[in-house]
């Protein structure tokens with residue numbers, strides 16, 4: 001199983017990925033595809049189930065957010081190291097639609113060298129690619145303290161610091 | 168010019184250490200080669216034909232003497248003693264060693280320079296008018312806006328993995344000297360009917376294998392709102408740009424597919440939402456933000472008596488070589504008595520844009536002595552000392568001439584743009600530097616050159632078009648024909664206000680024929696032009712391709728018959 005970093009810690013993944021043809025269990029935490037979610041919404045909404053939804057990086061977030069807002073987890077995917085579409089999806093989820101659940105990064109870009117940027121854009125959990133060293137990755141997730149862009153609410157914004165200094 | 172504060176410095180220093188760690192992990196086998204490739208590209212490092220190539224950013228082309236001395240030091244210490252000014256106002260080193268690159272970047276950071284995002288599918292160095300701040304036809308200095316945009320685009324976490332590279336150019340003058348219409352985004356700083364400052368935004372221009380001219384998608388964007396609007400463009404592109412085919416991934420392809428009107432609509436919708444978000448206030452420039460940034464680019468303390476100098480005119484009368492230099496390499500300045508001086512990096516026998524460490528040091532000294540310690544790199548691969556008092560010009564010229572930097576050919580045929588081509592670039596189909604040399608030899612008589620007048624000759628070694636051949640008055644493109652180097656020729660391109668893409672003459676020319684072909688083109692122009700005032704471009708637009716084609720291919724056929 002892939003190592004999961006969540007909330008700044010290495011945690012065991014409490015979600016199970018459920019393929020589209022797997023039978024629906026009676027209870028537990030699962031991640032299902034967006035397609036399955038849309039097709040079986042009613043049965044997936046049972047109280048005993050805790051369901052996260054995996055949204056492909058080609059989907060326009062604004063078209064699905066109303067449907068997903070109540071879910072505890074949205075997984076976004078990076079099919080390759082250099083495919084950055086889910087960065088924009090995460091920002092839209094977090095900033096524009098104020099989604100407050102877990103946003104999980106999955107796929108080939110979930111590596112040491114991209115974690116800090118992923119975190120900036122609103123991801124809160126990271127399913128590390130298999131070849132990654134979890135401890136090094138944890139280290140790379142130290143919060144960024146300074147940024148030119150108003151993206152990450154934790155970093156100090158350079159322009160704000162300058163405005164304060166000039167005041 | 169802009170000076171880093173502690174925040175800029177910290178961010179750049181952190182980046183150097185991050186790259187040092189990435190290089191170490193790569194060399195230790197801990198980082199897959201393909202991933203290291205993409206990370207090093209974002210730090211300016213290519214691996215090309217013979218060695219790594221490092222591309223250092225010169226934001227909007229502006230350099231201080233101190234920075235230029237550091238570039239000389241780097242050339243001497245880590246390279247073979249020279250550098251190459253690129254068509255994006257950057258400088259490239261062709262022979263650094265991979266292991267030493269982190270040290271080079273650390274040296275550069277010590278003078279507020281970097282190589283961040285000079286390559287890779289991210290937002291690249293921002294280019295602008297090389298006469299910014301001194302040009303007479305300028306509305307306002309574009310550089311404060313360039314610097315604000317540079318900071319916003321540097322390390323932008325959302326836009327580091329775009330479908331393809333992304334280039335901005337800014338212009339604020341009547342004559343577009345920054346080729347804004349052939350950039351992914353061209354920003355024109357303008358005033359609206361109410362006298363307010365703002366921007367016209369062009370999107371989807373570009374060179375390369377699918378050359379296109381940018382479309383106006385917003386006539387007037389208020390001055391304070393630049394970054395939110397750019398963010399909207401980038402977000403639409405990041406989400407919708409094609410990623411299945413590298414040759415279809417630039418924003419121009421998206422704009423073409425949606426149509427400019429629809430694309431503009433998508434951007435407007437996205438922008439409206441950004442403006443309604445909590446980040447909007449932070450993206451918006453306050454009057455103080457703008458004032459502080461503009462103060463960095465305040466005009467130099469020009470001497471008011473500079474215009475009284477009489478020696479300048481006299482020197483031109485007494486020394487015809489100096490007069491030729493003034494005619495070709497000196498431009499008007501907005502302050503009377505001052506001039507902008509072009510340092511030609513197009514001397515015969517030198518690869519266009521190359522400059523040695525010694526020349527860099529000399530120019531750094533001269534900039535300090537005569538031009539307030541600053542200089543600019545141009546996208547035509549020359550340098551400019553932009554604030555020279557006319558009384559100093561003769562001395563400056565002599566110093567430049569002594570170092571081979573005063574060839575009086577700015578804007579003429581031999582002031583050609585040329586990519587590194589087969590000599591250095593692993594993507595090249597054909598050599599370009601050798602061809603440049605041959606053409607130089609044909610036109611080595613300056614009188615002849617002057618007679619021919621303004622011709623922009625631009626040459627690329629492959630379809631990627633780093634030499635901007637599509638917008639050359641004469642464009643030359645290296646193509647591969649069964650392992651041999653051939654050259655396709657286009658006529659009538661322009662990157663200025665009258666922007667246009669060149670037309671192909673017809674079949675390509677061999678390495679042996681290409682210099683002759685250029686000569687033929689020039690001869691046809693000289694015989695066709697209505698008078699000496701009609702430039703090559705005007706003439707071509709009037710007479711069209713036919714007379715050129717007739718001569719070019721008749722001669723090629725005759726040669727073949729004779730052979």
Ligand code: SF4
Pocket residue numbers: 586587588589592593594595596627628629630631632633634
């Ligand atoms: S145009 Fe082609 S050959 Fe020339 S530098 Fe660019 S990629 Fe290399």
